[in-house]
Structure formats: structure tokens, C-alpha cells
Amino acid sequence: MITVVGTDGAGRVVASFPLGHGDDPVTALEARGWAGRVVAAVGVLGDLTLRYAVAPVPAVPAVGAAEGPGLTHAERSRIEPHQRVAAYAVVVAEGRLLLTQLAPRTGAAGRWNLPGGGIDPGESPEATVVRELCEETGQVVDEVRLVDVMTQHWVGRSARGLEDYHAVRLLHTARCPRPTRPVVNDVGGSTSDARWVPLDELASVEVVASVPPALRAVGLA
Template identity: 55%
Template sequence: MSAPHSVPITVVAATGPGREVDRFALEHGADPVRELARRGWAVLRVESADVVEAVMQLRYAVAAATPAPASPRSVPTDPGLVVAEGERPEPYQRTAAYGVVTSMRGVLLTELSDRTAAPGRWTLPGGGLDPGESPLAALHREVWEESGQRVDAPQLIEVTTSHWVGRAPSGRLEDFHAVRVVYAAWCPEPTDPVVHDVGGSTESVRWVARDEVQGLPLTGFATSLPRWLST
């Protein structure tokens, strides 16, 4: 899993091929679907996520809708967070790619190590984009680094975001904005998974039977996995 890398994000909305109807820069902490709803666009699907001239472009197919009412953003904090007097969180964005990777052996999941804020929890293989790297390239690289597996024909299924204030494992107080590009991918030749990125954020990796997924302690982000597997 790569170190976090901040990438400027532009959201593009279209009602058909070549029919762009809106374009805007995504602010720190904002969610593209909620921002589109506020602007009067209902999202039909996310069509692409590409890096163009060092800017991430998220393209959505949309339909006109009644604008959603604006509401103040509520930014949660980590449970038990203690902030010293005068301490201010640093804005920090992490743009990453993850895979709902399946094969004849099950679903590929990774266990987080004690170098993360959620050791022992399970999540999707993936991680932060390297400078200039596309989400699709990051997916292939991260799946290999964390499991030794190769995947075919990944399909973009969702872009999710989270925004909270908490401490990094280093102790730094962060105003954290996570942007996660999620793909579905098939592994045609599954092998016994091996963590190549030893000493990083991945403690272990394994194939999990579909009916066992919900019995694992999943990260908050990965709790959407049953829904993704059903689509």
C-alpha cells in the first residue's frame, strides 16, 4: 500500500456522449455524488476515473433532478481523540484504488497491520496512487504487491469518500479526506496469496469464501463489500 498522495480532483457530469453539463473542482472533504445532487444532478453511474495532466477526472452520467438542499458538513472525529490546546489538524487527502477481486477460490481480502490505525481488520486490496499514476494502474500494482495475484478487465463500480479528523499512526493530527476508486476484477489464475510489500500496511492476505465475508471484522469502508459482490 503506497504512501498517501494528494491529487486535485475535477468532477465532470454528462447527460450523454459528448453532452457535458457540469464541471467543478472537488473541494477538500466533499463527496462528488452529494455535490452533484446539490447542483441538481442525479447520478446514474460513474463512468470513468482517469488522471489527466496530474488532475484526477471523475466522470459521471447524470440526469436532471431537483437540487438537494445545502446542509453544513459534519466532520466526525476519531473516538477518544485528545487535541492539545492550540493544535490544528492538517488537511490531508488520500486518493486510492481498491479492488473487489474474486476468483474460483473466493474473495481476496487483506488484513491491516499494526502500522495502520485499524490493525486486525480486513479490507480490500489496494492503496494510494503514486505521483502521476492512474487509478487502474494503481489497482494492478497494489493487488500484486499485497497478494501476488494478477487480475483481468477491472470494471469501475464506485467512488466513495470519507472525511474525518484523527491522528495518523505517526501522531500527526489530520483533517483527512479519503477518496477511494473501487473496481470489480476477476483473477483467472488464483494462487496462494503472498504479501510482497513486507513491513507495510498489510499483515496478511487470503481468499475468503463469499458466505464468510460478513463474519470478518471489516473496516468501515469495506462493509460495503456484500453490496458490491451482489451487483
Template identity: 50%
Template sequence: MSEPTRTQRLGAYAVVLRDAHILLTRISPAGYPAGAWTLPGGGVDHGESPHDAVVRELHEETGLQALTSRLVDVHDVHVVAQGRDDQYEDYHGVHLLYAVTVDPSVKPHVVEVGGTTDVAMWVPIDRVGSADHAPVLPMVTHALERADHFAAGV
């Protein structure tokens, strides 16, 4: 077996909580791993502020505008396995997790059609990981285990 491709990726993600619901997005067939549920967000572009990236990604993936955003936590994942395009990969993802508030009267919808997100929706927290909303990426579980840290005003 050949040496794995080494990839490190910095992403900024929105943890948006509302009335026992969390805002989640589903990874489209264009993304990896397709069909998994995750937090709205994604890669920080070269030269882009992570604070700007989370606002941009939230809008692209959900159509929602961030009213407030506050950096709360950092999560990371390190995996050495078959990855994108069945390539052996040594992947390290670093995820900046922001507590974000949005206008609850606006319905989430994917703005960037054809990208790596195909669904955006409010999911009842007690249904995360259920048959309708599985699998979820580890950062979702991480955020939910610390939901009190992401509550408004903390």
C-alpha cells in the same frame, strides 16, 4: 484543541469475488488502522494512472496479477478524529473500486513484506466481519452491498 491536519487521499482498490468468497487483506502494524481487513489496494502515486495503481497494489499486497479490471464505483469516507500517530486529523479518503479478475489457481500472498499489509486471503463472504475477520473498513461493506455490480460480465 488545535486545528486538525487536513488530508485527502485518492486510492484504487480491487474487488475480487470468487465462489462466494472475497479477496481481503489485513492492515499490518505499519498501517492504519492496524488489524482491520480491507480490499487490496492503496494510494495512487503522483502522476500514476488509477488503472495502473490498482494492478500494482493488487500484486504488491496479494501476489496476484489482474487479468481484467474495470472501474465500477467510487466510495469515500470523511472522518474528523484522532488518526495516525494520535494526531487530530480531518481525513477524506476517496476510493476508486475496480471489479478485478485473477487466476483462481494462484494462492494469495503478500509480496511487499514490511509494508502496510501483513495477510492476504480469500474470505467467505458470510464470514466477513466475524471474529476472525473483523473489523472491516467501510469500503468492504460498501462493495459487498453492491456485489452484483462487481460480478464478471456486468
């Protein structure tokens, strides 16, 4: 379960609620009259608490889910909701951004993504970043810092079939003190290649849709 906790400037908890399937935490806070920024993500025994520093704002309506190609009533009735929490990192060293190429099994073969992946039960998001970076790129990172929470809700048909998919991505920055030639250690997984890409060449790289807003969140776009 994902719990969103909002704390005001006096340190008081003013909002606390489970994140509903398909919801975005910032939008859910705004619907309750609060605006804020994420300050921590704490995992305990498979559960995750997203902590936000908040201030009051007028409530706004929640954003609905994205809709895929039209589905029949019978199709909708048999879709099982699936929520995936993952941690990713923006890692820049020597003017280059670390990217991973998605393998055919992902349904987005050949496109490039930030390194990262699903959080294992009992694992902290920071530990996930360190582990995934090693598995996908062979790089050792430290100074992992949470900077944003990004969500996407998709209902429709995809390469995986019919799905009601809620992606919750914890975006971090991390430092790679000794960058080396990337090596994919998790052979047969979701990553087929890894590369340090010069920042001035990013426009020529075909990236997944979540990369540009992630780069904007850390001031790189």
C-alpha cells in the same frame, strides 16, 4: 487536484468543478442539481478527473464532515487538510473474496480490507489496482472496471494524531483468472497478510468500515 465532470444524456458537459476537500462527488453533483453514476476515472500528471453520467434532480444540501472527539480552537487552527486518492478492487474467484489484513502501522491492525492503495503520480487507477494486487497478495488480475467512488471525511484525533482527512476511494472489480495462494510481496508495508475468504464465511471476518458498502455496491451484500 480532483475534477468532477458531469455529462448528460446528449453528451453535453453540464457540470465541471474541482472536488473540494471533504466533499463527496455524488453529493456535490446533487447540490448542483444533478444525479448520476461514475463512468470513468482518468488520471493525467497527478491530477484525476471523475466522469459521471448525470440527469437533473432537485438540488439537496451537501453532507457535512464527520466529527471526531471535541477539539479546541487552537487544535483546529493547526490541522493541515490531507486528501488521499486510492484505488481498491473487489476480486472474487471460485466463490472466495480476496482480502488483505492491515499491519500495525495502519492503526487498524488485524482488521481486513479490500486489496488496493494510493495512486502514484502519473499512474492510472487501473494500473494502481494491478500493482497493489501484486504487491499485497501476489495475484495477477485483469479486466479492471470502475464501479463506484466512495468518500469519507474525518476531522479529529486518530492514531496518527490530529487530522483533517479526506479519503477518496475508487472502487473497482477485477478478474483473477489464475488464483494462487496469496503472498505479501511488499513486506513491511501496510499489509501483514492476505487471504481468499469464502463468501459464506465473510460474516465471521472483522473488516474495516469501508468493506460492507463496497460489497453492496457490487451486489455481494
